[in-house]
Amino acid sequence: MAQEDIPERIPTFEEEVSPILKEVVDSVIGPNTTYNHSKVGVWVNQIVEGCMKEIRALPMPRKYIVNCTILQQNGAGLHAATSCFWDNEADTSCTCTRSYKTLVVITTVYGLQL
Amino acid sequence: MDEEEQKRDTVKIYNPTYLMKPRPGTKFIRVTVEGIMQRILEARLKEVKYDADEMINLSKELCAEIQAEVKKLGYERYKLVTQVVISEAKGQGQRVASRCLWDPEQDNYAQATFRNNTLICVAIVFGCYWE
Numbered sequence: 212m213a214q215e216d217i218p219e220r221i222p223t224f225e226e227e228v229s230p231i232l233k234e235v236v237d238s239v240i241g242p243n244t245t246y247n248h249s250k251v252g253v254w255v256n257q258i259v260e261g262c263m264k265e266i267r268a269l270p271m272p273r274k275y276i277v278n279c280t281i282l283q284q285n286g287a288g289l290h291a292a293t294s295c296f297w298d299n300e301a302d303t304s305c306t307c308t309r310s311y312k313t314l315v316v317i318t319t320v321y322g323l324q325l
Numbered sequence: 326m327d328e329e330e331q332k333r334d335t336v337k338i339y340n341p342t343y344l345m346k347p348r349p350g351t352k353f354i355r356v357t358v359e360g361i362m363q364r365i366l367e368a369r370l371k372e373v374k375y376d377a378d379e380m381i382n383l384s385k386e387l388c389a390e391i392q393a394e395v396k397k398l399g400y401e402r403y404k405l406v407t408q409v410v411i412s413e414a415k416g417q418g419q420r421v422a423s424r425c426l427w428d429p430e431q432d433n434y435a436q437a438t439f440r441n442n443t444l445i446c447v448a449i450v451f452g453c454y455w456e
Contacts, residue, residue, distance in 0.1 A: 248418050255422040263424045274453050275426040280410060280419070287415035290380045294388035296396060296405040298339075304406075321406050323453050 224303040224322055227269055232307035232318045235261040246283040246313040255279050258318065266320060276321040284313055297323060339402075341456055346431060347402055353433045353452035361394050362437035362448050375413045375444040384411050387448065395450055406451040414445050421447050428454065 239257045262277045282289055293304070301324035309316045347353075369387060373379075392407045412419060425434070431454035439446045 246418060251418060251420040252422075255420050259422055259424040263426060267426060274428075274432070276406060276423060276451050276453075277425070278408060278421070278423040278449070280421045282412065282419045283417035285415055285417045287413040287417050288375065288377050288380070289410065289412040290384040291408065291410045292384035292388040293409075294385075294392045294407045296392060296407075298404070302404065319408070321451070323404055323406075323455075325456075 225305045228266060228305045228320050228322075229307060231265045232262060232305070232320065233309070235265065236307065236309050236316050236318060240281075240309075240311065240314070240316060242311055244311065244314070246281075251281055255281055258316070262318065262320065271322075272325055274323040274325065276323075278319045278321075280317045282315045282317075284310070284315055289315075291317065293319070295321070339455070342402065343456055344402075345456065347400075347454055351399065351401055352431070353400055353403055353454070355433050355435045357398065358395055358435035358450055358452075359437055361398075362391055362435060362450065363439075365391055365394060366437055366439040366446055366448060370439050370441065370444065370446055373441070373444065375411075380411050380444075384409050387411075387446075391448060391450065395452075400452060402455050403452045404455050406453075408449045408451075410447045412445050414440065414443055419445070421449075423449065423451075425451065 235258055239254055239261065259277050259279050263275065266275055266277070302322060304319060304321045306317065306319045388407050388409045392405060395405055410421060432452060434449060434451045436449045
């Protein structure tokens with residue numbers, strides 16, 4: 212008797228999206244990359260487009276916003292805050308921070324249910 | 326006093342309208358929102374010096390203030406996401422970028438930047454129509 216594989220637990224937004232973000236950032240910016248002013252624009256676009264491509268394939272239909280900040284590490288401080296006016300049960304966000312020797316990458320994905 | 330507490334505790338639930346477009350006059354207009362954001366940033370950050378402890382609260386307060394002002398404009402069916410990034414101006418390079426998967430005719434975003442001698446502030450508001 213053929214049985215469909217029904218997952219015991221539906222993965223949360225964070226569980227689905229977090230590994231995607233890590234993978235994309237690692238593939239674009241490896242541990243040996245040095246901050247380069249002329250290339251940042253390209254990196255940021257690659258990260259954001261790579262994330263969007265993977266996230267679009269997720270099963271639940273949502274509107275997505277992917278935001279990426281790349282900051283050069285020279286001892287300066289950074290604070291980021293988000294405020295959201297939405298439905299707490301339907302909409303979520305997920306943030307991933309990766310720091311390397313010369314730069315820091317902060318990627319955030321917001322998922323808004325239709 | 327009890328009535329006021331009750332008013333604060335009630336949660337508004339919005340039912341879907343199933344209208345594909347926002348009603349005329351209630352569409353998210355980028356220019357208006359950008360003007361408000363720029364005004365708030367300039368008023369709040371003009372004389373401020375970057376201080377690691379104070380910035381924690383300041384970034385949250387700015388976020389809440391921008392959100393409250395945009396809500397006052399009356400975008401009834403819009404979900405708003407406000408993001409504020411404050412960094413110290415020490416000569417480092419920085420890049421902030423976003424990509425969105427949404428309906429470009431209904432949804433939009435607004436951004437504002439502010440610089441002074443010690444800090445750089447980038448604020449973004451995304452508005453997504455919810456039917």
